Amino acid sequence: MISLKQFRYFVEIVEAGSYSRAAEKLYIAQSALSRQIKELEDELRTQLLTRDARQFELTPAGHLFFERAKRILEEIDDTVVQARHVGQGAQGVIRLQHSSSVILTPQITAALALLLGEFPGVTLDVSMLPSENQTLEIEEGRADIGLLRLPTLRRHPHIHVRQVTTERLMVAVSRDSPLAALDNVELAQLSDQAFISIPHKDRGGLSYLVANLCLEQGFFPKPARALSRKSSQLNLIEAGLGIAIVPECMRLTAPAGVRFITLAQGSLTTSVGLACRREADPLVAAFADRLVHTLTEAIP
Structure with a gap:
């Protein structure tokens, strides 16, 4: 029977990138860890990892098992937390x-x-x-x-x-950008700029909204060489790698080297x-x- 311990061991190996690092983090011998994974594969009757002396690779079954196992463990941890809170009143x-x-x-x-x-x-x-x-x-x-x-x-x-x-959209640029000297910019003026964030084909959200606003002005955002849809995009902007159209609230967490410019007289908003x-x-x-x-x- 597959044990919860084997789930955790397998996920830890994949996330650590090696048996040795996983064994150190789990405080067990590497040989014992290898034995647990072998028993797991025997129980599943399929190979999860192909390995040699230095490294391993996930098989297709291994990829599937890793994603599902990680989700199961997260749900178990969440259940434990909730049960503890309920038990405490x-x-x-x-x-x-x-x-x-x-x-x-x-x-x-x-x-x-x-x-x-x-x-x-x-x-x-x-x-x-x-x-x-x-x-x-x-x-x-x-x-x-x-x-x-x-x-x-x-x-x-x-x-x-x-x-x-609802809040207004602003243009985030590096303080060294020529745009940083402006008080206001129209969206059409950004057609030649490199955008740190462009939309994912299967996702909505801010980048999808921005792309549609740009299309209304006759252009699609030109992608920068470094892309991010996370808060890390502000760090890329500070480094001068591109610009982004962001909600005004992002001023609260922006690094010192990022400037925010009013966009289209403050008429463009996001919800x-x-x-x-x-x-x-x-x-x-x-x-x-x-x-x-x-x-x-x-x-x-």
Whole structure:
């Protein structure tokens, strides 16, 4: 029978990149680790790793097993955390995710603090995940509430997305860029610029919105040689590798070498949505409803 220990050992080997590093982290002998993986493969009746004296490679079955095993372990860990909180008297853990472009601004954190006061038995488990991934995580029960950039392209029948905040878009550039001296720029003026973030063909969110705005001006964002859809794009911009159109909230976490320029006289905006299951647990549904109300009421 396959054991939970073997799941953990296999995932650790793949993530560590070698048997020796995994053995050191797990505090077991490398020979014992190898024996556990051999027993796992025997039980599965298939090879997961091809290995020689120095390295290993995942077989197709190994790739599948790694992804599924990692997800199972994450769900087990999450179940343990929730059970511990319930055992300590908490009413429940609400798993809240936000995308890298939905920064936890003072407005959002103040709303969360207010709600935690109203829901004394709730504990929040906050993590970061791309917008499109959030809806899938909520659909499949691995998350409860998501704060994401609209629009979302994938449609999940059990997910309800409500708009909660709107903010203006700005152009983020290196302080050494000629654009940094401008107070305002029109979108059409950026047609020759290299964009750090361009849309993924299967994802919505901020980059998808920006690409559509550019197309309305007759051009598609020219990709920079270094691309990122994460908060790390600001570091690439600081290094002079390109520009990005971002929500104004990203000024809060920008490095010193990034300048923000008003775009199209502040007329272009982006929205944040709150995603939740349509038939969520009553506690989650009540918390989500109050969060939507609190954030929409806070809009100036």
